[in-house]
Amino acid sequence: MTAIRDTAAPAGVASGTGVPRTGAGEPALLEVDGLTVRFRLRDAVVHAVTDLSLTVHPGELLAVVGESGCGKSVLAHALLGLLPGNATVTGRARLSPPGGDPVDLVDCSERRLARTVRGRAVGLVPQSPATALTPVRTGRQLLVETLRAHGHTRRDAPAAADRVAADVGLRPDDLDRYPHELSGGMAQRLATALALAPDPPLLLADEPTTGLDRPLVDHTLDLLRRRCDTGAAVLLITHDLAAARRVADTVAVMYASRIVEHRPTEALFATPAHPYTAGLLDALPDRAFRPVPGHPPMLTDLPAGCAFAPRCGHATATCATPPATGPVTGPGRVACHHPLPAGATA
């Protein structure tokens, strides 16, 4: 349960575009509605994702931020059918890939997920790539196999492998190493290359800049941004608010398994509506550098009302009841009984 880390962020980072590239009427690529994930333990239930709704449009980079353990990775794994057997997933997650049939990722068969979704329609950069990489193949073998599985010929796959590697900042000879011979940052870049190789219309990138130095962080973020500028979509999971600000169109803030605020990037950074968002921003080194007081609740023992209330300076008796998700000034939503006035209409 560590606080949001943002130590690598320089003051005054370049801001993102702020305006969602979400043309009205443009069909959504992903529509998540009421997604809920529970893990059964022997004597408890983990409320990992609760009633989560969001929409991602082609060309959109959505950043999902929040403290460690709030449910970000479980969200990504739920969308790909990668959760273990003690998980129960309810709700809907409709994926409408360009040129393909829409599919509900929640009640999709494992066969269909494996054949048409994972890696193909939806790529994943896993949070711990070193453990996800097959140890007995070199980076080049892994990349060539992935490219071959997605339509490249035996002749053109090696050159394509070098190109994808260069995109993520790996040199051709880095590809001749086995995963255990790679540094953490190199393994991270190889995992990103493997996820990007099939050119998926939606990429779920779970902390893709872990272990990278600042220039490579920026290189990777810019690579993700460029994908969106050419029509693909990215859901970027990150602790790094400066990274989110640099490249995201919209930012969803998760707290204790729920999205508490989801708005265009610039609006969220300029006028946070949820006190938790305001707290995260205050924790930034180029702002007050003051951590959010207290700790997040256990996901096995969530309060009946607003889960942030015990840490919130604005909490009142009303907060013992669950807050509805409501509108803010401009596009976006906040789930709070007492949204901050600059960002909210209520």
Ligand SMILES: Nc1ncnc2c1ncn2[C@@H]1O[C@H](COP(=O)(O)OP(=O)(O)OP(=O)(O)O)[C@@H](O)[C@H]1O
């Ligand atoms: N297989 C599992 N069984 C039980 N609980 C689980 C399981 N997988 C994850 N959890 C719990 O679900 C919650 C959300 O975990 P998740 O990995 O999504 O957090 P996160 O937001 O990605 O955190 P971090 O930023 O540290 O990666 C945590 O409380 C975690 O312990």
Ligand code: NI
């Ligand atoms: Ni995670």
